Amino acid sequence: MTIVVKFFGSLREEIGNHEVKIKAEQPLTVAQVWAQACDEVPLPHHIWTAVNMNYVEQNTLVQDGDEVAFFPPVTGGSDEN
Amino acid sequence: MNDSSLYRYSRHISLPQVTRIGQQKLTQSRVLIVGLGGLGSPVALYLAAAGIGQLMLVDGDQVDLSNLQRQIVHNTAQIGQDKVISAQTRLQALNPDIQMTTYSYRLEPEALQQLITTVDIVVDCSDNFTTRFAINAACVRHGIPLVSAAVQRWNGQVTVFLPTYSQSPCYACLYPNQEEEGEVCSETGILAPVVGIIGSIQAVEVIKVLLNIGESLCGKLLLLDTFTLQWRTLKLPKDPACLVCSSVNFIREIR
Numbered sequence: 001m002t003i004v005v006k007f008f009g010s011l012r013e014e015i016g017n018h019e020v021k022i023k024a025e026q027p028l029t030v031a032q033v034w035a036q037a038c039d040e041v042p043l044p045h046h047i048w049t050a051v052n053m054n055y056v057e058q059n060t061l062v063q064d065g066d067e068v069a070f071f072p073p074v075t076g077g078s079d080e081n
Numbered sequence: 082m083n084d085s086s087l088y089r090y091s092r093h094i095s096l097p098q099v100t101r102i103g104q105q106k107l108t109q110s111r112v113l114i115v116g117l118g119g120l121g122s123p124v125a126l127y128l129a130a131a132g133i134g135q136l137m138l139v140d141g142d143q144v145d146l147s148n149l150q151r152q153i154v155h156n157t158a159q160i161g162q163d164k165v166i167s168a169q170t171r172l173q174a175l176n177p178d179i180q181m182t183t184y185s186y187r188l189e190p191e192a193l194q195q196l197i198t199t200v201d202i203v204v205d206c207s208d209n210f211t212t213r214f215a216i217n218a219a220c221v222r223h224g225i226p227l228v229s230a231a232v233q234r235w236n237g238q239v240t241v242f243l244p245t246y247s248q249s250p251c252y253a254c255l256y257p258n259q260e261e262e263g264e265v266c267s268e269t270g271i272l273a274p275v276v277g278i279i280g281s282i283q284a285v286e287v288i289k290v291l292l293n294i295g296e297s298l299c300g301k302l303l304l305l306d307t308f309t310l311q312w313r314t315l316k317l318p319k320d321p322a323c324l325v326c327s328s329v330n331f332i333r334e335i336r
Contacts, residue, residue: 008306008311009234048255050313053314055318069313073238074233074238075209075210
């Protein structure tokens with residue numbers, strides 16, 4: 001199966017790519033999709049994950065053709081000196 | 082509403098979803114803005130201009146030269162002043178009809194909670210997790226709507242929590258691991274107009290919730306990456322295991 005993987009915000013900058021496609025034989029969780037797309041680096045706990053534009057847990061199973069997106073949580077209010 | 086007010090707000094009153102009745106409602110509304118920085122600047126300016134009757138402004142910081150790149154409610158002559166005073170001066174000049182109360186210190190959770198019970202809606206423009214969680218907990222507890230946003234670098238996010246609706250998530254549903262620290266903009270930077278875009282959306286959502294019109298961002302998380310100019314709206318469900326909102330009795334009267 002083919003899964004479209006998208007990276008947003010600072011993740012896009014770090015990874016240097018905003019979209020990759022991965023292929024898998026077995027069903028994968030969102031965290032496993034990340035690992036496969038990012039050289040087996042484990043998915044950091046704080047990263048938000050979405051499947052087909054729905055906010056989901058990192059252990060959610062992904063289906064063929066799904067779009068999996070990763071977002072760094074944004075916390076600043078730009079109030080700092 | 083006198084002639085001068087009718088004229089001042091005529092472009093609102095012309096909107097069939099607002100009209101004179103809606104404008105009247107805005108002039109009778111009380112809004113708490115926590116943080117008068119990058120987000121708080123456009124939020125406060127637009128809500129003051131829109132004629133929100135009473136603004137409560139909370140910020141313990143003073144205006145710094147490095148703020149002025151994006152915190153447009155303040156100006157160069159006000160460096161060193163309390164941000165709430167600096168903002169109040171600008172907002173009162175913009176609209177002398179509105180009333181403001183300022184709190185030039187970081188409010189302790191109990192004081193914050195007390196203040197939140199006196200307002201119609203809260204706008205979170207703060208810069209740290211501790212304040213954000215305290216605001217959220219108080220809003221959930223007292224059933225007060227919360228418009229929450231954050232920005233950094235080229236990115237922003239904004240959402241609305243309506244604790245009186247049983248399906249509404251809360252800020253803690255988004256961050257189940259409260260101990261995690263995020264990046265702050267003094268370290269990572271922030272592109273000036275990003276706060277303008279996201280803060281303006283916060284102001285739009287405040288007006289819609291106050292007037293009970295349109296479709297709010299409740300249950301949705303709007304994300305913006307200005308570098309690639311991509312918007313994303315994620316469906317944001319309530320976390321049934323949320324430590325803050327799952328245990329609250331939701332059968333409240335909708336005000």
